[in-house]
Amino acid sequence: MVTYDRPEHVDRLLGRLVSQRSRPDEVIVVNNGANEETRRVVESHASRFGRRSIDLRHHARGEDTSLQRGRNDAIELSNGDVICFLDDDVVPRETWLEGIERGYEWDDSAVAVGGPAPVTDEDLAFQYDVETSPTNQNFINQYGEHTQRTYKWIPSAPVRTDFLVGANMSFSVDAIEDLGGFDPDYEGHPQFEELDVMAKLWKRDETLVYHPRALVYHINASQAESERVSYWYGRNSLRFRRKNFPETYPRSLFRLLVDVEYGTPVWRQLGRVVLDDDSASRWRLRGYLDELLLDRFDGPVGERLAAPYADG
Known part of the structure; x- marks a missing residue:
């Protein structure tokens, strides 16, 4: 996860990651801005992760707050063959990582797997009526136009899709490195930086899987667009x-x-x-x-x- 000045979010997310049904090999917290409280939160979870043989690491990035560069650092630091990205304001179900694994098993040609990120309030109550369509609901076309329903789309079975959202996505490390990682040229507030990667995969006709068990709750207290x-x-x-x-x-x-x-x-x-x-x-x-x-x-x-x- 890449985070910036939100230690309470990191605390909540680490508490959920340590209790996943399928344990991660490692968890990397990329601390943009090197927030000291975030570092202390990560250290407070170290013994709990250690008892489960999960390597929990903290990576401070000084004054640089670029989400893309933070993700690229995580790619360089990771040791596995698949890297998963979560936003710090999500709460993963206990089946989340299990769903990611099953997505790669469901189609062994998959280079990226993710799942639903329904928008909820702080009590994890859905803010939109759930859609259960068995067909793809995340689309890109040849004009660079896109539409997605990840914020409410939970199918009953895995589906091949055009793209995944940044709050809940994973990649084959070989695939994401071959693309050159995330492009830091998308400036300002993070917008389109993960869709840039998805478009490259789409144009290569790569396989992306959307697995319903790989679900995270995306907490969004305010729907207002700043x-x-x-x-x-x-x-x-x-x-x-x-x-x-x-x-x-x-x-x-x-x-x-x-x-x-x-x-x-x-x-x-x-x-x-x-x-x-x-x-x-x-x-x-x-x-x-x-x-x-x-x-x-x-x-x-x-x-x-x-x-x-x-x-x-």
């Missing part, structure tokens, strides 16, 4: 499309303007800003604009043009 999240969603969504789908990028921009299948098109977002002064839409539109400016004026000129908005 201005900062909205801004970087806009910026990084265009960067993601341009980088991974250059052959369809111009058309994907047009589809972003008018198409309603894969999210809210730009014309609707403009309407929200004009009619309701919707802050999230306004900042997402600024993110789109800044990324287009950086694309048009690559280098220092583009950076200066985008600077007024970049900090949200």
